[in-house]
Amino acid sequence: MVVGQQSKQYRAPSPQMAKRSYTYDALMRLNNIDNCLVDMQRSRDDVISNIGQILEREKSKLVLKREKSSRLLHLSRCQDEITDQSKALEEDRRRIITLRESIRSRRTALEEAKERYQTGNEYLEESQKILERDRKSLFLTTSKLCTCQKELVADLLNIFPIEPTHTETFSFKILGVPLPNSVFIGCDDDQVATALGFACHLINMLAYYLGVPLRFPMIPMSSKSTICDPITASLGDSRQGYNTEYVTCRVPFKKLLNWIILSIVQLEGLFTNNQLGALFPLYAKGTDRYRFEYAVFLLNKNIEQLMNSQGINVIDLRHTLPNLKYLILSLVSGQSSASHQRKLTSNNYTIPHNINNTIEEEEGENSHSHSKSSNTSNKNTKSHRKASQGFKVGVI
Template sequence: MAPYARLSGRGCCLPLRNLVSVSLRNLTLTPTSPSRPRGKTIDDDALPNTRVSPAKLFALREQKSLVHSRSSSDLRSVSENAVAETDSELSLPANGSPLKAKGKPNGTPRTPQRPGLARDKRRRSTHEWASATPQRRQERLENVIQERLADVFFSVHVNGVGEPVYISETIERTMNPTFRHVDWSGCGAGVMRLDHFTIRFWVDRTNAGRWILLLELSISLRKLQYLGRGLDQLHHPLPQNAIIFHLTDGIYTIFPSISDYVPPVTAPSARANSARLLPTSSFDALLRLAKLDDSIQDALATRNKLAADLEDLLKANGEALSDRDRVPEAEDRLKTIDYAKKTVEKQLEKARKQQAEKRQALQKRRELMRTDHDRRKEQSVELQQARPELPKMGDERSVRAKAIRNQRRRICEDVQKIWPILPVPGKSLHFTIQDIRLPDADSLDDEPSDKIAAALGQVAHIVLMLAFYLSQPLPYPVNPRSSNSTIEDPLSLLKTNASTTQTYNDEKALRTYPLFSKGVPRFRFEYGVFLLNKDIQILLENTYAVRVLDIRQTLGNLKYLLYVATAGEGELPARKAGGIRGLLRGKVDDTPDLSRTGSDDSSASLLSGTFGHNGKMEGKPKGAVDSLRRTIGSLDGSLKRG
């Protein structure tokens, strides 16, 4: 059908199935009254045939087009010269009629101008938003927009059906909604062939579910007016609540919804210019189309019948189908139960094994308890038998403990005499050992390195001997070798660089620190001195429970250790006979040896017989000296192994 035929309302029937979509433009919740055109006053313009009256036509011809008033910045000030020239050229007679202007040959009067002033007064702007802030303008614009926005949906109704045949989706917060394509799949052929329907638009401004009816129009598709192929080709202003119908061949509307509608100009058709009439569809073609339509309707009816039969069949066999659906669920449940059963069996087997192991452990404990009980019985019997001798054994133990303490006092006294530690006159906390001054750990550079090494070697020797005699193992073993003495750190290992690792091949060499500073890294020497001071601190704290205040005072702490070790009541026991002569092989001394071989007393006698009170070696045979060295070496080896 041509657009002209659709526009005039003539043509064949348009069924409802040709409706594709619906749009609503310029949504307004408070429409104006139809009796009063928008933007016009109630005057003669509202009366019919007003524009065709002679007076109105004459007034329209004389009326000039209105333009916007200029702002105050566009008004130009009138200069005083222009005012003077106007006053001089224009004069008025007594009767008030204007005279002829000077310089005009035809005597045409000049248009009188506005009397000028020295300075033109600026017009004050009366716009209500002229002095408003940008925030206030934004709020007013948002309020205007919010008043026009709403949630919209529409419904389609036909005669004979109580419920709506179609309900569109809801478009939220809009003023020009365009809905999706209408889905007519749920409607039958009787509805699809209708050309009359009722459309209702529902709106909700508050977004609270309070829907109100905005428009209700009874539409006849025969009376729709053609607008164009699409909305992009529509340039005509639309009124409030204008409804646009999207059909298969273009967009349409109803005439009352567009005021002063002017149909679009279309090119004249070639068929209209031709005087010869072209034949339309033949009767056979129309008959075939009718038969095809009947076949389609029969197919649709058959499809609906098959769907109904399938639905009835599903309802009749619903129980069997549900039983069939429950079979996989039962199988899955059975698998879950089997898995849980196997898991419980594994846990039970593990619990049984643990129970058997605990029973065996309990049996062993019972046997051990029985054995211990029998042993305790035997010990109790022995204790009962030895009870009369316990006081005597206790007295003997106390006597031996006292003798051990006295012997240690005597040995420490001999050590103090062999290695005298004397204070430096005029200097507090400064001492010498064997007439060699050894400062504290922070002032090791005050003395020559060879003297420092010799003094530290003497201190290492004393610490080793005291650890042996006091039965106190050292955490950091020392190797006294005079001025080349070393000390080991088996507990920790200092982090070294690659060059140090290459210098010391094995870990033992890395854990050995020198007590001499010549030819070794400085930090290793200082760490060795620190370890030696820690040994002295451990001897004081673990043996005599004396707290060390400053471990850097090497000779001060060592002298204090010897002072505490030699303190006690009573006289010192006499040194037993023997000494170095008892170590000589192949010779028997006339003096009886009352000390045990390898005891502390014999070692003390050996040291006292070798060194005098002044710390110098007395004249003894060379074999005795070698024997002394071997004895000291064996003592050092036993201490290292211990």
């Protein structure tokens, strides 16, 4: 019988063939192997029983070792966590210390700010009291100043009366000398120079009383008056400037005479430094015509400056005496002062009611005390006011 299909060399033995029996040595070998296997099984059983006994005996120790190792692992993890938490705690402590220092410094700053605030409040209260006192003083001084200015301007109106000539519209005369309105063709030069000298003197006194420094300084010398232009120096003559500084209109009243004398002396010959620019004559005789006309223009600009300082607008600059008379009438009647005071109070502060009453009372007392001395000036003022109603529309 064939066992494999691939090879025909191996064939199953025939059942009828006799099998070869084991030899004695082989049987003895098998017996020895069997005995060895039995011994090994016994040894195995002994080892197993011994291992079981040992395990039973060492079971509690093994459990403890196992538990010890697990607890050691947990302990190491806990120690690591403790280390991390200790570092975080140190950082938190440092941050707490920093925050405490910051809070302490802020508390100190708040206390200092509170002290400054209290000091500022006390200073503010004192300043408010001082301000209120200064306001009262300012209003009282302003009212007295306005009253004094009215009296002085009224005296000027008596000294330099400006009256209409009744020959032409807007034609006026000063101290009985007529002065045309910037058109001098066919007029007497000496008469015009005299009228301009009076107007120059009147403007100088008005600027002095009102405390307004004129842009174009003037030297009143009756019919030989001059006016200076600090800007247009190229149109002046060879005698330009003064060797001393120009004395403004803010000097005390007692020095007014010395100031006029000094101006006259300077005009006579002390022209060396070219400080004030060109001088222009307010007289036409013996001078260039354009220089005289420019001097009249500068004179009218000074009048415009005085009117603007009192809140009065000028429509026609050429009307010298009409503008000058309207300025004086406004000052005497108090319209310009009231409007100027209203402008001041509306821009800066409000006049309290009691201050207004005080001002009115003091004005009443002052007017009552000076009623006798200014009776003549008031009559002239009323007459000039009536006379000025006819040209008021053309001047305002």
